Amino acid sequence: INELTTVLQKLRTRDIITDSDIKTATQAVEKLRILENAKPIIEKLAELETGAENLPKAEGVQKFAVDTLAKVRNSLQTLSISTDVTSFNQTLTEIAQNLAQIETLEANAANAKTLEKKLIQLRGMVTALPWLTKETLPLLSSWKDKLEDLKSGESITDEDINQAAEVVEKLEKLSRINQRFSELTEKAK
Structure with a gap:
């Protein structure tokens, strides 16, 4: 968003917009599209965090789920807007895989x-x-x-x-x- 704001300010003030500005703004727009698609992931995270409380404690099953979900939440919170689109998308894919694993675990609760x-x-x-x-x-x-x-x-x-x-x-x-x-x-x- 900061990148887009910078480009918009340059447009308003008629400053020179560089190729770098355009590339950065394009990446920011792509990341926003990806984040829009990540909304179900965020909703699923909240749902699974609630369900993790019902998992058995034996063999560390509940702890594993709670730790994995905490890692997912942390990944979402620290997902950097300055990261390139490929690694940004890769992080979201890893998050989705972790959530699918916990969903399977909860289905077997x-x-x-x-x-x-x-x-x-x-x-x-x-x-x-x-x-x-x-x-x-x-x-x-x-x-x-x-x-x-x-x-x-x-x-x-x-x-x-x-x-x-x-x-x-x-x-x-x-x-x-x-x-x-x-x-x-x-x-x-």
């Missing part, structure tokens, strides 16, 4: 929260049933990886959730059987 709960349950069972540690550690690792993969745009499918629920249900049954066995063993003494 419900499944991620369910998986997080199952992960917590499984961790509890590992403590309660130490003899199952060998079988449960790979599952814990796999589920943690699923949550970690959310940060790179992967999805948690309904199949993943069903598998997690099934495993936890089986382990809960084993836990009840183990508890009942312990009670009967105590009574037999």
